[in-house]
Amino acid sequence: MRYELYYWSGIQGRGEFIRLALEEAGADYVDVARGPGGEAEMMRLMQAEDIARPAFAPPFLKAGDLVIGQTANILFYLGAELGLAPRDEGGALWAHQLQLTLADFVDEIHDTHHPIASSLYYEDQRAEARRRTEDFRRARMPKYLGYFERVLARNAAAGHLIGNQLTYPDLSLFQIVTGLRYAFPQRMAALTPHYPRVIAVHDQVAQRPRIAAYLASPRRIPFNEHGIFRHYPELDGAD
Amino acid sequence: MRYELYYWSGIQGRGEFIRLALEEAGADYVDVARGPGGEAEMMRLMQAEDIARPAFAPPFLKAGDLVIGQTANILFYLGAELGLAPRDEGGALWAHQLQLTLADFVDEIHDTHHPIASSLYYEDQRAEARRRTEDFRRARMPKYLGYFERVLARNAAAGHLIGNQLTYPDLSLFQIVTGLRYAFPQRMAALTPHYPRVIAVHDQVAQRPRIAAYLASPRRIPFNEHGIFRHYPELDGAD
Incomplete structure (x- = not known):
C-alpha cells in the first residue's frame, strides 16, 4: 500500500513522528504537501465537505479507504501495520x-x-x-x-x-x-x-x-x- | 471483571472521562483513591519498583493483569471492553x-x-x-x-x-x-x-x-x- 501523509511542508513538527516510522519501515509513502499540489491539496482534503471523518488539524494519513488523524493515533495504526509495535x-x-x-x-x-x-x-x-x-x-x-x-x-x-x-x-x-x-x-x-x-x-x-x-x-x-x-x-x- | 480506577480523590479532572464510561456501562469498578487506602495507595502503585509499566501520572486503570495509563488509552481499551466504541x-x-x-x-x-x-x-x-x-x-x-x-x-x-x-x-x-x-x-x-x-x-x-x-x-x-x-x-x- 502507498500511504499518503498530509502535513505542513516547511517544518518537521508533529508530522516528523510519522515520517520517522514510515522511513524506518521502508514504507511506500508520499508526503503530499511537499509535492506538486502543495499545502493547498492538504487543505482541500481537510476541509472537503464530502469527507465523513474530517481531521481537526494535520497530520493525517490516508491509507486505502481510511483517513486517520492525530499523531499518536496514526502511529498506533502504523505500529501494527509496519511491525513497529508489540503484537499482544x-x-x-x-x-x-x-x-x-x-x-x-x-x-x-x-x-x-x-x-x-x-x-x-x-x-x-x-x-x-x-x-x-x-x-x-x-x-x-x-x-x-x-x-x-x-x-x-x-x-x-x-x-x-x-x-x-x-x-x-x-x-x-x-x-x-x-x-x-x-x-x-x-x-x-x-x-x-x-x-x-x-x-x-x-x-x-x-x-x-x-x-x-x-x-x-x-x-x-x-x-x-x-x-x-x-x-x-x-x-x-x-x- | 472488577476494574480498579486510580485517580485523585478530590477532583473530577481527567479521571472523570473514565468514570463516565464505567458508569454508563454499569461496570463493576472501584475508585481506589476514594476508598480506605486513599491517594497513598495510588501513589504506592504508581511508584512501586516492581511495576514493569509505570504510569507517568494518574489516571490509570487496573484491569486484571493490565495496568493502563493515559486517559485516551484507557478509553480506547474500555470502549472495546464495554461496548462503547465501534467494532470495526x-x-x-x-x-x-x-x-x-x-x-x-x-x-x-x-x-x-x-x-x-x-x-x-x-x-x-x-x-x-x-x-x-x-x-x-x-x-x-x-x-x-x-x-x-x-x-x-x-x-x-x-x-x-x-x-x-x-x-x-x-x-x-x-x-x-x-x-x-x-x-x-x-x-x-x-x-x-x-x-x-x-x-x-x-x-x-x-x-x-x-x-x-x-x-x-x-x-x-x-x-x-x-x-x-x-x-x-x-x-x-x-x-
Missing part, C-alpha cells in the same frame, strides 16, 4: 501509553515559546515564554526524561523502551532528544549525563541504516523557528 | 481520533488558568492566565466547538458523534460542555446557540438513566477550583 494487546496499549506521554512532552515543548496563543508570534509573548521555559527547563524536562529513564531501567534489553526490538515510541524519543538538543543545547548538555538510557535509545535509532539515510537526505527538513523545537538563545540555560 | 478498525480509530482531539481541548482548558506552570498557584500566574484565556474564549472555543459541530453535521443520526449509538467520545463531549458551562458561564451562554448539535449530544447523555443517576449521586465530585474546569469570574466574559 497489553504491549500495544503500553506502546500507545508511552507515545501519549511523549505527545504530552511535545505539547509542553511547543508551549515554551507559545504560552499564550498559537496565533501570536513568539515575539508577542516573549516575557511569558521566558517564565514558562524556566519552569520547563528546571521541572518538566527532568520529570519527563526521568520517567523514560525509569521505564528503560525496567526493560532488560538496553536501547529499547519495550522488549528487545525497535518500536515507534523509540523513534519518537529519538526525535525529542534531537529536538531538545537543537532548542536547548546548554540545558541538554547539563542534563544528558543523568539519563544514559534515554541517550542510548537516541544513539541506537540514529545508527539504524534507514534512519541514518533519511537524516542525511533532503527529505529531512532542517530544524527551524517555525516548528515545535525552536532555538531562542534567551530561553536556554544550563539550569 | 476504522470506526475504532475514528472514535480514538475524536477522543484525542477532545483531550487537546481539555489541555487547553487547563492551561487557561495555568499558562506558566502547573506547580504554581493560579494566583501566581493571574496576568498570564487572563491573556491566555482571552485568546481561548475568542479563538479556541469556537474552533473546537465548531469542529465537533461539523463532525456531528456529517453524521446522519442526531445526538451522536459516531453512527447511531452512544460511544465514549459522546460522554467526553458531554463532560466538556458541562465543565465549560461551569467555568465560563457567560461565554458559553453566548456560544451555545451556534452549536445546537454539540448541545444535543450533551442533553442526550445527561438524560441517560445511568448517567443521570451517577450525576445525582455522591460519586460525582462537584466542580471546584482544583480541577481542570475552574470558575474564576475575572476569566469569563461574553466574548
Whole structure:
C-alpha cells in the first residue's frame, strides 16, 4: 500500500513522528504537501465537505479507504501495520501509553515559546515564554526524561523502551532528544549525563541504516523557528 | 471483571472521562483513591519498583493483569471492553481520533488558568492566565466547538458523534460542555446557540438513566477550583 501523509511542508513538527516510522519501515509513502499540489491539496482534503471523518488539524494519513488523524493515533495504526509495535494487546496499549506521554512532552515543548496563543508570534509573548521555559527547563524536562529513564531501567534489553526490538515510541524519543538538543543545547548538555538510557535509545535509532539515510537526505527538513523545537538563545540555560 | 480506577480523590479532572464510561456501562469498578487506602495507595502503585509499566501520572486503570495509563488509552481499551466504541478498525480509530482531539481541548482548558506552570498557584500566574484565556474564549472555543459541530453535521443520526449509538467520545463531549458551562458561564451562554448539535449530544447523555443517576449521586465530585474546569469570574466574559 502507498500511504499518503498530509502535513505542513516547511517544518518537521508533529508530522516528523510519522515520517520517522514510515522511513524506518521502508514504507511506500508520499508526503503530499511537499509535492506538486502543495499545502493547498492538504487543505482541500481537510476541509472537503464530502469527507465523513474530517481531521481537526494535520497530520493525517490516508491509507486505502481510511483517513486517520492525530499523531499518536496514526502511529498506533502504523505500529501494527509496519511491525513497529508489540503484537499482544497489553504491549500495544503500553506502546500507545508511552507515545501519549511523549505527545504530552511535545505539547509542553511547543508551549515554551507559545504560552499564550498559537496565533501570536513568539515575539508577542516573549516575557511569558521566558517564565514558562524556566519552569520547563528546571521541572518538566527532568520529570519527563526521568520517567523514560525509569521505564528503560525496567526493560532488560538496553536501547529499547519495550522488549528487545525497535518500536515507534523509540523513534519518537529519538526525535525529542534531537529536538531538545537543537532548542536547548546548554540545558541538554547539563542534563544528558543523568539519563544514559534515554541517550542510548537516541544513539541506537540514529545508527539504524534507514534512519541514518533519511537524516542525511533532503527529505529531512532542517530544524527551524517555525516548528515545535525552536532555538531562542534567551530561553536556554544550563539550569 | 472488577476494574480498579486510580485517580485523585478530590477532583473530577481527567479521571472523570473514565468514570463516565464505567458508569454508563454499569461496570463493576472501584475508585481506589476514594476508598480506605486513599491517594497513598495510588501513589504506592504508581511508584512501586516492581511495576514493569509505570504510569507517568494518574489516571490509570487496573484491569486484571493490565495496568493502563493515559486517559485516551484507557478509553480506547474500555470502549472495546464495554461496548462503547465501534467494532470495526476504522470506526475504532475514528472514535480514538475524536477522543484525542477532545483531550487537546481539555489541555487547553487547563492551561487557561495555568499558562506558566502547573506547580504554581493560579494566583501566581493571574496576568498570564487572563491573556491566555482571552485568546481561548475568542479563538479556541469556537474552533473546537465548531469542529465537533461539523463532525456531528456529517453524521446522519442526531445526538451522536459516531453512527447511531452512544460511544465514549459522546460522554467526553458531554463532560466538556458541562465543565465549560461551569467555568465560563457567560461565554458559553453566548456560544451555545451556534452549536445546537454539540448541545444535543450533551442533553442526550445527561438524560441517560445511568448517567443521570451517577450525576445525582455522591460519586460525582462537584466542580471546584482544583480541577481542570475552574470558575474564576475575572476569566469569563461574553466574548
